[in-house]
Amino acid sequence: MTSLLKKSASKVGSRNLDESSTVEDANARIIELRASIGTLTGRLDQFADDACLRRYLRARNWNIKKAEKMLKDTLAWRESYKPEDIRWSDIAGESETGKIYRASIKDKNGHTVLVMHPGRQNTSNPEMQIKQLVYFLENAVLNLPEGQEQMIWLIDFKGWSMKKSTPIGLARETANILQNHYPERLHVAVLYNPPRLFEAFWTIVKPFLDPKTFRKVKFVYSKNAESQKILSELFEENATKTIFEDPNDYTHEDYAKLMQEDDKKSALYWKGAGEAKTGAEPAADVQSKAADISEAASLKTEEGAAVNDAPASAPESLAPVAPAPVATPVVAPVS
Template sequence: MSEDLKKTASNGHVKMLIPEEQQGKINEVKKLIGPLSGKALVYCSDASISRYLRARSWNVKKAAKMLKQTLKWRAEYKPEEIRWEDVAEEAETGKIYRSNYTDKHGRTVLVMRPARQNSKTTKGQIKYLVYYMENAILNLSPEQEQMVWLVDFQGFNMSHISIKVTRETAHVLQEHYPERLGLAILYNPPKIFEPFFTMVKPILDTKTYNKVKFCYSDDQNTKKIMENLFDLDHLESAFDGNENTPFDINKYAERMKEDDKKIPSFWTREISPSSVANDVPSLDSIKLDTDSDASDNEKIVRSSDSVTNTGLMDPDQNSVNHEDRNVSAAVH
């Protein structure tokens, strides 16, 4: 294998491995984890282990430790047992919901509206977030493993956000759902939000931080980005799309209840053989782990070069390094 595929974090890149080496690392993690059964066995598919390895720069011991912590958390928290009735009160305002469309790469889209926050309890908000992460994963297509967050800041003020909840959210997502976020678009965030986001930077790992991008409706680059990522006929008008149907909690509740019925079979399914996952030009795969903070939060609306380099301007771009693809396309 060429030397450029063996670059490590010391020079600003995550180590890249050919598929055979990836599988070898996955097998090593399996040995460290030991025998599994039931839901833990279903969870620890090759694709899942691959995500933990990528999150830890293919360090087997660190990935195994991280995965063990997740298995312990899942055994205690039981996220797969949360149902709509458990979070319905949190959902009433439509502050977080799974859209009925995907982006052009087939990624599940979660819409978030922090101004519609209706709860003060950290426990309730985190439970609600976990439910939606599980639901988003449940609805991923077989060839896709990441999701997109669309955050609408209309009506937002600082009373709608909590450092404590933000810290706990970052912990749960980064430690127990690694490599699930493909891109988070913060749409029309007010000036007062930017200092807050800078303040929370230390609790975000570099890869997560680099996936968060600011977009503004009055910027032409933003419009091009949204056009290339989404079908505008399905995208909500809040993000400059053409869909004006308001959020209906009653219809949405029925949709979630139907999803809940799929959960038991999801956790008793057989794991399909490993296969190469869909090659999406996501920020995660283009802009790998870096030690430099110089352009961590560079606004995509201010730099056409950064947009081009992340592949956002061309949804058909295939410039992602093919050596760092997923080993398996299984959902978990």
């Protein structure tokens, strides 16, 4: 536990000096990236706004060629998988135990919060588990407040056991989706009270994680005051108490009503009306431009010097990998 805590001690959500040096430089790269992906129509055009392109550039350290490949892969995936068309009725059975849900709280900075309880695994169909995860990623993005682009993951290991560990195939597909199709959407992922056995698995899987994602994973233990500071930095006092301590933190019937209303918002947004998130992306775009100036390091050096932060091979999940029944995908999420 001590070694994991040391690696979680850096400031939560701290940014890396890998931004474009000026707004003008950033905008020029966005224009070049847009030209490289060609003309888009319909939902893909709506998806690939300037804020989206900026996130993909950030994920690839403002390397246009690498961002182009990453974005084109996502566009092809979205056109095929159609994540925006997934509805609550499609994944309601997966969600009966509350193994994944969007919390009613936000952190001090307004980040949407996704809660995961891998110990509540209730199904064994990997395709449906992926669909549930994608649904909640889309839902978390839909519910981001104005001026915010990122979410927080709270992963509670209460009730987890080896029998509920994630098979390698599902872990690989999960991490691929998270890191490559939702880049720069994660603020921080908190792993709460992972058992000692998890440390060995973490050592195995961390080399497969994107470096940016790796730096956003924080280990928190209820009996370790130092690690608890991570939560206090993120949330108001007792804000997460129900999530981590109340076994009845989730009521399926009530939550279903909330998600059905969100499905209506999603349908409206992707229809192109825009009412579902009026002003949210432009505000986030402004916030991103400010970050480009205040926290950036110049990329006036050779483009080829940009570090390729993509995993050397297909990434794996943060959840332990073992030949066990399929379980909730628990991974270090999207950077």
